Amino acid sequence: MVQVTYIEHDGTTHEVDATEGHSLMEVAIEKMIPGIDGDCGGACACATCHVFVDESRLAKTGEKDDMETSMLEFAEGIEANSRLACQIKATADLDGIIVRLPESQH
Amino acid sequence: MSQAAVKSEESVIPDPYSLPLEEIDMGKAALYPAQAHWAYFERLRKEDPVHFCESEEFGPYWSITKFNDIVHVDTHHKQFSSEPQIVIGDAVDFQPPMFIAMDQPKHDVQRKVVTPAVSPVQLSEVEPMIRKRVGDLLDSLPMGETFDWVDRVSIELTTQMLATLFDFPFEERRKLTYWSDISASGPQVGDDSVTEEFRLQELTKCLEEFNALWQQRKAQPRKNDFISLMAHHPDMQNMDPMEYLGNLMLLIVGGNDTTRNSMSGGVVALNQNPAEYDKLRADPSLIPNMVSEIIRWQTPLAHMRRNALEDVELGGKTIKKGDKVVMWYISGNRDDEVIDRPDEFIIDRPKARHHVSFGFGIHRCMGNRLAEMQIKILWEEILRRFSNVELVGEPVRVTSNFVMGYSHLPVKLHAK
Numbered sequence: 096m097v098q099v100t101y102i103e104h105d106g107t108t109h110e111v112d113a114t115e116g117h118s119l120m121e122v123a124i125e126k127m128i129p130g131i132d133g134d135c136g137g138a139c140a141c142a143t144c145h146v147f148v149d150e151s152r153l154a155k156t157g158e159k160d161d162m163e164t165s166m167l168e169f170a171e172g173i174e175a176n177s178r179l180a181c182q183i184k185a186t187a188d189l190d191g192i193i194v195r196l197p198e199s200q201h
Numbered sequence: 202m203s204q205a206a207v208k209s210e211e212s213v214i215p216d217p218y219s220l221p222l223e224e225i226d227m228g229k230a231a232l233y234p235a236q237a238h239w240a241y242f243e244r245l246r247k248e249d250p251v252h253f254c255e256s257e258e259f260g261p262y263w264s265i266t267k268f269n270d271i272v273h274v275d276t277h278h279k280q281f282s283s284e285p286q287i288v289i290g291d292a293v294d295f296q297p298p299m300f301i302a303m304d305q306p307k308h309d310v311q312r313k314v315v316t317p318a319v320s321p322v323q324l325s326e327v328e329p330m331i332r333k334r335v336g337d338l339l340d341s342l343p344m345g346e347t348f349d350w351v352d353r354v355s356i357e358l359t360t361q362m363l364a365t366l367f368d369f370p371f372e373e374r375r376k377l378t379y380w381s382d383i384s385a386s387g388p389q390v391g392d393d394s395v396t397e398e399f400r401l402q403e404l405t406k407c408l409e410e411f412n413a414l415w416q417q418r419k420a421q422p423r424k425n426d427f428i429s430l431m432a433h434h435p436d437m438q439n440m441d442p443m444e445y446l447g448n449l450m451l452l453i454v455g456g457n458d459t460t461r462n463s464m465s466g467g468v469v470a471l472n473q474n475p476a477e478y479d480k481l482r483a484d485p486s487l488i489p490n491m492v493s494e495i496i497r498w499q500t501p502l503a504h505m506r507r508n509a510l511e512d513v514e515l516g517g518k519t520i521k522k523g524d525k526v527v528m529w530y531i532s533g534n535r536d537d538e539v540i541d542r543p544d545e546f547i548i549d550r551p552k553a554r555h556h557v558s559f560g561f562g563i564h565r566c567m568g569n570r571l572a573e574m575q576i577k578i579l580w581e582e583i584l585r586r587f588s589n590v591e592l593v594g595e596p597v598r599v600t601s602n603f604v605m606g607y608s609h610l611p612v613k614l615h616a617k
Contacts (some may be wrong), residue, residue, distance in 0.1 A: 134554045140276045140561035143554075162276065165563050168309055171320050199321040201570065 097185040100193045101128045101146075113185035119194060120144040120181035130196040137181040142166040143200040144180040145173075149193035156183045156192075170201045217241040222249050227529060228259045228289050230391025233503070233605065234598035239544075242266055242532035251516035258391065259289050262506075262525040263518075266532040268539040268557060270516055274507060274528050276562040278304065281507035281526060283564060288603050289506050289527050290389030295401045297447030301455075301564060312567060314434045315452065318366055318427050319571045327365065331575060334361055335582045342614055347593055350610040354579075355464040362575060363456050368426035369414070380407045381457040384450040390603035408446045415445070427452050459501040460572045462606040464579060465596075466499030467491075469610070470546045472592035477548050485584050491548035492576045497556035498546050503531040503605050505560055531605060533557040589615040 096112040099122060103109075113122040123131040123144070132143035139162050148156055153176050159167070163182050167173055180194065214237045217225060225241060232238040245252050245266045252264040265271050274281050286292060287302045300311035317323060338357060342348065356378055363381075364374040383403050386392045414428050423433040431437040431448070440448070471478040481487055507526045512519055520526060534556050535543040541550075559566035566572070583590060590612050597609035 132554055134559075135272065135561050136552075136555050138272050138276055138561060140272060141559075141565055162562075165305070165309070168313065169316065169563070169565075169567075171322070199570075201321060 097187060097190045097192075099185060099189070100191075101131075102193065102195045103128075103130050104196055104198045115185055115187065117185050118181045119146065119183045119185060119192075120179070122185060123180060130200070131180060132200050133181060135181075139163055139166060139179060139182055142170045142179060145170045145197050145200060146178055146180045146194040147174055147197070148176045148178050148183070149195075150176055152189060152192045155188050170197070171199070172197055217244045222252070223254060225249075225252065226254050226256045226258075227252075227264050227527070228254075228256050228262070228391060228602050230600050230602045233602060234600050236598075238503075238531070239535070242529065242535065246532060246536060251518045251520075253518070260291070260525065262289065262527055263520055265515070265526060265528045266536075267516070268533040268536040271528045271530065271533040271557055272561050273515065274526060275505075275557075275560055275564070277513075278563050280510055280513050282510050283308070283507060285508075286389070287505050287507075287564075288389050289504060289525075290391070292389060293397050295397050297404075297443040297450065299444075299447035299451040301451050302447075305563065308563065310436050311448065314437050315427050315430050315448075316567060318425050318430060319568045321570060323425055324571055324574055328574065328578070330365075331362065332578050332582065334358070335578050339582055339586055344614050344616055347611050347613050350468055350590070350612040351461075351465050351607050352609075355461045355607075355610075358464065358575065358579065359457050359461040362460075362571075363453060366427055366452070366456060367414070368418075368424070368428065376407075376410070377453055378457065380404065380450070381453045383407075385454045385458050385604050386601070390601045392599075392601050394600075404446060404450065407449065408442060411445070411449055412442070455566070456568055456571070458604050458606060459566075459568075460575055462501040462604065463496050463499050463572065463576055465607040465610050466501070466605075467495040467576065467580065468590050468592060468612060469596055469607070470495060470498050471590075474546045477546055478589075481548055481580075482584065482588070485581065487548050488577055488580045488584075489573075490550065490553050491580065492573050493553035493556065494546060494548055494550050495576065496558045496572070497534045497540075497553065499605060500531040500534050500556075500558050501605050502558070503601075503603055504529050505564070528560075530557045530560070586617060587614050588617045591615060 097115055099111055099113045101109045109128050111126045118137055120133045124133050134143045135141035163179050167177055214235055217240050250267045255261045265274055282304050283302050284304055300308050360374045360378045363377045364371050383400055386395050387400050415432050418429040419432040423429055504527050509520045509522055509524045509526055511522050537543050559569045593613045594611035596607050599606040599608050
């Protein structure tokens with residue numbers, strides 16, 4: 096199990112145990128965390144799982160590929176630590192990771 | 202043969218299983234108002250999901266009919282170009298550029314310019330106004346007598362919204378409806394009621410009116426309507442007139458035909474599925490989920506087209522560089538490998554948002570959140586006022602292989 100903390104825009108915090116290998120989008124859907132839609136089901140094709148990754152773990156989440164970069168272009172309020180949660184797999188390396196959710200998904 | 206016999210012969214749509222596969226041409230617009238397309242697509246999904254056809258009307262093209270193949274094509278924009286056209290037919294000589302039919306990098310630049318008009322922040326600002334307009338309109342409708350839902354509600358509400366998005370003179374808003382209908386019709390989508398020449402003539406008038414608005418907005422400080430955003434942005438303010446017109450057509454159709462037909466489609470769906478209507482009355486909190494289900498069930502735009510930039514293997518076939526590829530969203534949304542009981546309308550369907558109506562990838566519908574919000578508010582306000590929006594006659598559907606729409610929907614309202 097990998098511990099992941101999701102913090103909603105209003106500050107509501109959800110600490111969950113994620114199944115290793117599942118994406119942070121899938122985990123959020125499984126745990127019914129509001130604020131992540133994942134409309135495309137994880138194909139990096141809708142940008143409705145935008146999250147801000149806590150800086151301390153950002154490097155460990157890997158590089159964004161071209162598609163993710165393109166899709167993030169169309170999300171709202173993008174920052175340097177913006178990622179699509181469907182592109183981050185829960186691994187032992189990321190145990191304890193904190194991600195914050197935007198006000199709404201585009 | 203008598204004239205009448207010829208006519209009736211032409212109007213008969215054959216059983217899809219009576220035809221050799223290669224003769225199945227989903228571009229035939231007559232299939233859609235007759236609702237014959239469902240059985241055709243079902244056969245293709247089963248027997249030939251990536252389907253090639255030499256169409257008399259549209260030339261050779263591929264039909265992509267399965268959900269996951271559609272997502273594949275839609276998300277591989279470097280292999281499948283949106284230029285020069287995103288509908289099945291090729292324009293003869295009137296093809297104004299618009300960003301939906303552009304590739305990167307220009308597409309991204311132009312799309313970003315106009316996105317703020319439909320951003321989540323902007324939407325929360327306009328929500329109270331939309332709710333008030335919907336309420337006022339519903340309160341003005343006659344109770345217990347038959348009227349046309351399409352004209353009085355679906356067209357009126359989407360046109361009001363469009364007028365706001367463009368800050369177009371409100372009293373003249375039906376011009377926008379007219380230009381939208383002209384933009385989305387014509388031979389390229391299998392509709393022979395208007396010619397290319399007529400479209401050019403009418404849309405030139407549209408451009409003239411919008412040119413005046415452009416000058417006006419340019420002289421004013423920047424605000425969040427589409428015209429002002431374009432007129433003040435360095436990347437768009439020097440567009441040539443045809444490109445301005447193209448983008449206007451895109452934004453007008455994008456915000457109009459689509460939501461309009463989902464507003465009508467919801468009434469049709471609930472009337473055909475009375476148990477679902479009962480479920481809705483018993484629990485209005487199902488509305489947001491139902492909105493996604495309506496948009497899937499209706500699929501207001503049946504297809505988007507791409508052009509292969511290289512040879513691509515898909516579903517055991519080789520799509521050749523230069524081939525025309527049509528993604529049939531209307532079929533993907535009925536694919537039982539991805540969607541459980543896809544032909545049924547289920548307002549509390551799990552994962553209702555997982556549909557392909559908005560497309561996926563960089564061209565995904567920019568106004569999807571606004572569309573959902575408008576339809577959500579409409580049903581919230583309907584439930585507050587009426588026990589039933591009863592469909593009292595056959596819906597009249599438009600003839601197109603692109604717009605899945607209704608031109609007439611006779612309804613009667615029943616008080617709560």
